[in-house]
Amino acid sequence: xxxxxxxxxxxxxxxxxxxxxxxxxxxxxxxxxxxxxxxxxxxxxxxxxxxxxxxxxxxxxxxxxxxxxxxxxxxxxxxxxxxxxxxxxxxxxxxxxxxxxxxxxxxxxxxxxxxxxxxxxxx
Amino acid sequence: xxxxxxxxxxxxxxxxxxxxxxxxxxxxxxxxxxxxxxxxxxxxxxxxxxxxxxxxxxxxxxxxxxxxxxxxxxxxxxxxxxxxxxxxxxxxxxxxxxxxxxxxxxxxxxxxxxxxxxxxxxx
DNA sequence: TGTTGACTTAAACCATGGTTCAAGTCGTAT
DNA sequence: ATACGACTTGAACCATGGTTTAAGTCAACA
Numbered sequence: 001x002x003x004x005x006x007x008x009x010x011x012x013x014x015x016x017x018x019x020x021x022x023x024x025x026x027x028x029x030x031x032x033x034x035x036x037x038x039x040x041x042x043x044x045x046x047x048x049x050x051x052x053x054x055x056x057x058x059x060x061x062x063x064x065x066x067x068x069x070x071x072x073x074x075x076x077x078x079x080x081x082x083x084x085x086x087x088x089x090x091x092x093x094x095x096x097x098x099x100x101x102x103x104x105x106x107x108x109x110x111x112x113x114x115x116x117x118x119x120x121x122x123x
Numbered sequence: 124x125x126x127x128x129x130x131x132x133x134x135x136x137x138x139x140x141x142x143x144x145x146x147x148x149x150x151x152x153x154x155x156x157x158x159x160x161x162x163x164x165x166x167x168x169x170x171x172x173x174x175x176x177x178x179x180x181x182x183x184x185x186x187x188x189x190x191x192x193x194x195x196x197x198x199x200x201x202x203x204x205x206x207x208x209x210x211x212x213x214x215x216x217x218x219x220x221x222x223x224x225x226x227x228x229x230x231x232x233x234x235x236x237x238x239x240x241x242x243x244x245x246x
Numbered sequence: 247t248g249t250t251g252a253c254t255t256a257a258a259c260c261a262t263g264g265t266t267c268a269a270g271t272c273g274t275a276t
Numbered sequence: 277a278t279a280c281g282a283c284t285t286g287a288a289c290c291a292t293g294g295t296t297t298a299a300g301t302c303a304a305c306a
Contacts, residue, residue, distance in 0.1 A: 005252080016295080022294060037252095039252080039254075056231075058224060059228065087238065088235060094228055097224070100181050102221065104182045105214065108182065108210055111210050112211060112214065115203055116207060118200075122200075129282090141264075149263090160273075160283075161271080161284060162284075163284090185262080247306100248306090250305085251303095251304095253302080256298095259296065260296085261294090261295100266287100267286100267287085270284075270285085272283075273281095273283100274279105274282105275281105276278085
């Protein structure tokens with residue numbers, strides 16, 4: 001089982017180490033082990049969890065909700081239903097947001113077309 | 124030409140009036156006219172501009188960039204090229220963000236599948 | 247043995263995007 | 277005349293999501 005230092009994790013996932021410490025403090029990364037010198041060492045499981053946290057962060061889930069989710073993971077199988085419900089709700093929120101962005105993009109495309117046309121005409 | 128009060132605009136676009144004032148203060152809504160009592164009155168052109176601002180906001184353009192864009196609109200045709208370039212860059216940024224969200228959604232879908240399966244098995 | 251580099255902590259600091267508050271001004275209905 | 281509701285302003289306040297700083301610890305290398 002390979003363990004990584006915080007700087008290795010930081011480089012590998014391209015996240016500032018300060019952010020990783022911040023996430024741990026906020027409860028998004030529980031149960032991180034330490035070596036004899038008190039330094040964080042990240043197991044494969046921790047890397048997997050961090051990957052999940054990044055998925056949720058990339059889809060704009062608030063940190064407080066990610067913490068709730070992680071708390072449920074730690075709590076165990078009794079929270080499976082709640083986690084499933086949360087992921088389903090979140091999925092819908094993400095789809096809604098993508099739809100809004102896609103719709104708004106039309107307004108931007110319209111500007112691009114108009115500006116392109118106007119610049120053509122001016123030549 | 125129909126003019127709207129701030130509360131009408133607020134209701135019509137579902138934006139808090141405090142936010143509309145904030146946008147004006149930040150320079151996103153220049154040249155808003157006032158009635159004799161000093162109250163804002165929004166022309167059709169202002170509504171169109173506000174629509175554009177909302178498109179950019181919905182696609183996560185920072186307020187400072189939206190202000191730059193609006194400044195260029197006010198400046199006139201000499202800024203057409205810069206506006207076009209900005210919209211093209213922004214479009215790419217939006218496409219990138221949608222791609223990241225879509226990719227991250229796979230991780231969420233995977234959780235949904237796994238939790239659904241585990242809950243089936245438990246029954 | 248001493249210095250270097252990577253790490254630790256708590257606390258302070260920061261940017262962004264608003265929201266809320268306090269005090270005052272109008273226009274209209276009673 | 278006055279009371280009400282909608283509006284005005286500037287300033288203070290707030291939440292979110294980090295980043296930076298200061299002071300210290302530890303392991304390894306010269």
